[in-house]
Amino acid sequence: MLNKIKKILESEKIYASAPCRIDMGGTLDISTFNYPLRYLSPATFNIAIDLRTKVSLSPFDKGKVLVSSKGFQKAEFPIGKAPFNHPLGLMFAIAAYFNISGIHIHVESASPPKSALGGSSSAAVALVLAFNKCLVMAGGVSYSKKEIALLAFNIESSVACVPCGLQDQLAASFGGINAWYWKGFETETIYKKVAFEDISYKEDCKKNIIVAYCGIPHDSVNINGQWVKKFIAGKNREIWEKIVNNTENFIQAFSAKDYKSASNQMNEDVFLRSKITPDVLDEMGIILFDMAQKHNCGARFTGAGGGGCIWALGLRQDICKLKKEWHAALSLRKDACILDCCVDGTGAS
Numbered sequence: 001m002l003n004k005i006k007k008i009l010e011s012e013k014i015y016a017s018a019p020c021r022i023d024m025g026g027t028l029d030i031s032t033f034n035y036p037l038r039y040l041s042p043a044t045f046n047i048a049i050d051l052r053t054k055v056s057l058s059p060f061d062k063g064k065v066l067v068s069s070k071g072f073q074k075a076e077f078p079i080g081k082a083p084f085n086h087p088l089g090l091m092f093a094i095a096a097y098f099n100i101s102g103i104h105i106h107v108e109s110a111s112p113p114k115s116a117l118g119g120s121s122s123a124a125v126a127l128v129l130a131f132n133k134c135l136v137m138a139g140g141v142s143y144s145k146k147e148i149a150l151l152a153f154n155i156e157s158s159v160a161c162v163p164c165g166l167q168d169q170l171a172a173s174f175g176g177i178n179a180w181y182w183k184g185f186e187t188e189t190i191y192k193k194v195a196f197e198d199i200s201y202k203e204d205c206k207k208n209i210i211v212a213y214c215g216i217p218h219d220s221v222n223i224n225g226q227w228v229k230k231f232i233a234g235k236n237r238e239i240w241e242k243i244v245n246n247t248e249n250f251i252q253a254f255s256a257k258d259y260k261s262a263s264n265q266m267n268e269d270v271f272l273r274s275k276i277t278p279d280v281l282d283e284m285g286i287i288l289f290d291m292a293q294k295h296n297c298g299a300r301f302t303g304a305g306g307g308g309c310i311w312a313l314g315l316r317q318d319i320c321k322l323k324k325e326w327h328a329a330l331s332l333r334k335d336a337c338i339l340d341c342c343v344d345g346t347g348a349s
Contacts, residue, residue, distance in 0.1 A: 004138035005100060006059070014057040016130035019048040019344035020110075020117035021171035022211055022302050022311045024266060025247030029165030032228050033240060034182040040244040042182050043194075044167045045251050047205065048175040050344040051111040053122040055130045060104040067091045069107035069123075084159040090124055093159045094152075098131045112335070114217030116301065116308025121168030124152040129348045148348060149173035150190075163228055166191070175347030177201055179251045196255065202343040208259050210323050211302075211311045214284040215336030218308030226277050227304075236276050243272050263298025263313045270300055280305035284336060287329050288312075295322040309339070 008014070023046040028034055034042045060066045060076070067088045068074035075088055079101035082092035091105050105127065111117045128151050132143045143151070149169040157164040167180055170191070177196040183189050230236050250265035270289060273280050280301055281289055288310050292299035297314030312322055323338065330336040 005134045006102060008134060008137050009057060009059045009103065014130050014133050015054065016126045016133060016348065017052040017054040018122040018126040018129070018172035018348040019175055019346070020051045020053065020115075020119055020122050021046040021048050021168060022117065022209075022309070023047075023167060023171075024250050024269065024300060025243070026167060026303055027165065027224065027227055028244060028247065029167040029180065029182060030163045030224075030228070031182075031185070032163045032231060035184065036237075037240060037244055038182075038184065040241060041248070042244045043179050043247055043251060044165070044182070045179045045247065045254070046167055046171045047177045047209075048171045048344040048347065049117070049211065049339075049341040051109075051117065051339065051341050052344065053107065053109045053111070053119055053126050053172075055108075055123065055126040056106045057130050057134065058104045058106070060102055062102045065092060065095045065101055066104040067107070068104070070109070071113040085161075089159060090120060090156055091127060093155050094124060094127045094131070097151075097155055098135075100131060100134070111339075112213045112217075112309075114308065115213055116218040116303035116305065118168030118171060118303065121152065121156060122172040124156055125149060125169055125172040125348050128152045128155075145173045145347060162225060173348045175344045177205070177343060194251075201257075202345065204257065204259070205343050207316045208319055209311060209313050210319060210326060211309060211339045211341055212288060212326055212330055213309050213335070213337055213339055214282055214288070214307060215330070215333040216282060216284075216307045218303065218306045223277050223280060223304040223306045230276060239272050239275055243269060246272065259313055259315060260296070263292075263296070266298030266300040266313060267293060273305075277306075281310070282307045284329070284333055285310050288326055291325045291329065292322055295319075295325070297322050 025044040028042040029044045066076040084093045136142050153166050153169040179194040181192040253262035289299045292312045295318045297312045299312040302309040
């Protein structure tokens with residue numbers, strides 16, 4: 001099989017890509033939270049966006065793996081000695097799982113680095129798919145979208161040293177607009193997927209949503225770590241119960257295209273989480289959040305916040321006004337900008 005894969009790579013590069021996401025209700029996809037809160041039917045909502053992470057595979061020195069990615073120093077190691085705690089460690093861990101060496105993994109992301117859009121997970125999903133394409137061409141079995149997402153999640157969880165959620169990998173693999181209800185890994189389904197497949201939702205997102213990068217990278221480990229430690233210690237449980245209910249209210253409002261009510265739930269989510277960790281919004285995030293409220297829109301940090309991106313939802317006329325103010329505010333910070341993106345309905349490909 002390995003000799004077949006080597007010949008395949010010598011004849012052609014293998015490409016795969018997967019989208020990033022914006023979200024509401026993140027953290028509830030982590031089992032630390034959704035198992036004790038199961039009685040409330042916790043869910044996470046996300047929208048895959050067409051800022052895709054692309055991966056290519058090509059030949060390299062025998063027995064070694066080279067990983068290169070913009071914003072990181074390229075690294076190469078023998079397949080059996082690659083450190084998984086390296087900044088590119090997740091890519092090496094996936095290569096180790098497939099036990100494929102003599103390979104160059106190149107990662108190219110359309111999203112800003114550490115932007116809290118789930119970029120590392122979309123890279124993992126894309127790489128799993130790329131390796132699977134190699135295996136299929138060599139006569140192996142093709143993985144389903146669910147299998148790709150779960151494999152990427154399990155490998156990432158095994159090397160992350162912190163509790164991980166599943167929403168990023170699912171958004172990257174399936175694409176589209178979805179609510180994910182967490183059933184638990186002991187169940188056959190693991191999750192219940194509620195998809196917003198009507199084209200009108202995607203059209204609305206073009207005019208009712210803005211996504212902005214605040215100009216500085218986020219540190220999700222720090223904030224998620226605080227949430228996990230406090231929750232395990234029995235603190236703030238009543239706030240998390242409200243977050244679960246609030247997220248469900250958002251999903252129902254979005255489903256009914258009641259974007260005004262949905263935007264109110266987004267703001268409430270930020271208020272609730274700020275009670276636990278006030279630094280979920282950085283200085284720019286606070287400015288953008290206040291502007292959104294002024295224009296009757298909702299705004300929320302992506303992922304765990306603490307920098308990275310923030311997205312807004314509202315009625316079209318309100319979003320139009322807000323976009324102008326956000327643009328002016330973001331122009332004052334280096335690298336900060338409104339991201340040109342829309343819904344990605346394809347998923348990993």
